[in-house]
Amino acid sequence: MTTATREETLGFQTEVKQLLHLMIHSLYSNREIFLRELISNAADACDKLRYAALDNDGLYEGDSELRIEIEHDQEAGTVTVRDNGIGMSRDEVIANLGTIARSGTAEFLKQMSGEQQKDARLIGQFGVGFYSGFIVADEVTVRTRKAGTEHAEGVEWRSRGEGEFSVADVERPLHGTEIVLHLKEDAKEFADDYRLQSLVRKYSDHIEVPVRMPKTETAKDDEGNEVEGSEVTTWETINEAMALWVRPKAEVSDDEYKAFYKHVAHDFSDPLTWSHNKVEGKLEYTSLLYVPGRAPFDLYERDGARGIKLYVQRVFIMDDAEQFLPLYLRFIKGVLDTRDLSLNVSRELLQQDPQVDKIKSALTKRSLDMLKKLAKDSEAYQSFWNTFGSVLKEGPGEDHSNRDKIAELLRFSTTHTDSATQDQSLADYVSRMKEGQQTLYYIVADSFNAAKSSPHLEIFRKKGIEVLLLSDRIDEWLMSHLTEFDGKKLADVAKGDLDLGDVENEEEKKAQEETAKAKEALVKRVKEALADEVQEVKVTHRLTDSPACVVLPEHEMGFQMRRIMEAAGQALPEVKPILELNPEHALVARLEGTEGDNFADLARILLDQAIIAEGGHLDNPAAYVQRLNALLSA
Ligand code: ADP
Ligand code: MG
DSSP states (O other): OOOOEEEEEEEOOHHHHHHHHHHHHHSGGGTTHHHHHHHHHHHHHHHHHHHHTTTOGGGGTTOOOOOEEEEEETTTTEEEEEEOSOOOOHHHHHHHTTSOOSTTHHHHHHHOOHHHHTOGGGGGGGSOGGGGHHHHEEEEEEEEEOTTSOGGGEEEEEEOSSSEEEEEEEOOSSOEEEEEEEEOGGGGGGSOHHHHHHHHHHHHTTOSSOEEEEEEEOOBOTTSOBOTTOOEEEEEEOSOOSOGGGSOGGGSOHHHHHHHHHHHHTOSSOOSEEEEEEEOSSSOEEEEEEEOSSOOTTTTOTTOOOSEEEEETTEEEEEEEGGGSOGGGTTOEEEEEESSSOTTOOHHHHHHOHHHHHHHHHHHHHHHHHHHHHTTSHHHHHHHHHHHHHHHTTHHHHOGGGHHHHHHHOOBEETTTOOSSOOBOHHHHHHTOOTTOOEEEEEEOSSHHHHHTOGGGHHHHHHTOOEEEEOSTTHHHHHHHOOEETTEEEEETTBSOOOOGGGSOHHHHHHHHHHHHHTHHHHHHHHHHTTTTOSEEEEOSSOSSOSEEEEBOTTSOOHHHHHHHHHTTOOOOOOOOEEEEOTTSHHHHHHHTOOHHHHHHHHHHHHHHHHHHTTOOOSOHHHHHHHHHHHHHO
């Protein structure tokens, strides 16, 4: 028995307490995952030692056969998971097993309340694996020693998972880590050979490090009776112990791919799809990329975890290598194993390596192809789109070379279905274009309903021309980069002059010109009355039901984008809108017959209404109300 010295008791960080509480209460029905988590940590520790030993093989301390061992003791009610990996120093034990290091996790825990608390799956993705031991154990003991240190530098950590833990120095001849779970009364079932073996196969088959369990054999005498004292214990490897991505595709089952995904992505739920490729030639790499079924909590955080796991010739190099995929594909998870980089590559070196860019562009194509394939299953693709669509919309702006491919993957709401669900592709739209229509039309507004009921759509409804209804924050930015599809232009119906191309016939165009002539005097008067507010006044044929609308010059930033930027505190140069009047409308006819101050007031009311209908805010709403009331009571 070793003697413990320098013993101290420390409190868990508040977030750890919250996490323990959440986990113990919400993961109950899924509690077998503790074994996966502990094995996963042990495998990571072996990976880290293998990597560190590249420079200094003394770290193996003469034992370079990396392995994980699982033992149990039915009588004592314990399960032990042991590895001969990198191990931890005292300071590392305190930091790693007393706090939650990952940024964002604390914030996430705060937000997780009420109903969400029950959604246990959510907590799987935070790298909180170690604490899952407390789902089945009422006491956990960790003994560890950092590889390459003195035997006296071992550390023992103990906790009952109730707010505090103790650490002490212990003598420890073996480097690596041993975790002993003292099982709760109702979790004793896990101290069982068969149960443990089947869990290892279920969750950890793909782990490259062998996972071994002891097997006791007893010699039998001639009559088949066990010979007392003849027990020999041998270690039996339980898992496949081969990196999954190295195996030929045909030999890997869907269940194995899914289990591996859960390991790399720290996710509890299944991926939507995956793509496994071996490439030989100029570049040599194997990649296994996944599309997750759910969004991580930090998808939109600038420093959120992203990227794939990087291996060089099967040696684990780093997690979250973000250099191999563009930002707009940051939801993709997986593994890259390559021969094209050196083993001592670092994050800094990755940024300069020209091979990295080549692999990045290859993986980008793979990912887009994988999504294209997924799109054939409309239900699965819809689920993807609802989760990650607004991230993919960053694509055309970020990656010009793949713009057309990305454009095919986009989905929109349109007037064709009038549904808020974004489920129509640009190709769908093109297939429904009217004869003579050369342009794809869209409108951007603050919400789906605002887009759908915008006065700008009136003429399009009348003519039966479809319009894409855009209301995501990113949409205007997206459309500024997506100016063409399938050789046809895309146009914002609220910008520039309205040109319906050949959908309108010569007669209609002539009639419009005549109306414009007939209303010249009116237009001039309105322009004078509103000289400070608008840059131009026109008669329009966009409208059928509304008296007026505002539009912007073609190359101006749109209304929605302006509002987003202003809300973010950006000072923007003022842009006066163009006011367009519907010559067929009764209010416009009335305006024409009005004189003096009343004329200016009515013109101003029409302008203000057009701004409101478009989703904008009036500088002086009270003045608008007064004018309108004066008109109503006249
Ligand atoms: P994660 O594995 O996502 O980092 P965990 O809660 O599973 O989160 O583990 C927390 C940390 O504790 C790990 O990052 C690692 O530094 C350390 N750790 C856990 N288990 C081991 C082990 N067997 N050997 C060495 N370090 C470990
Ligand atoms: Mg872990």
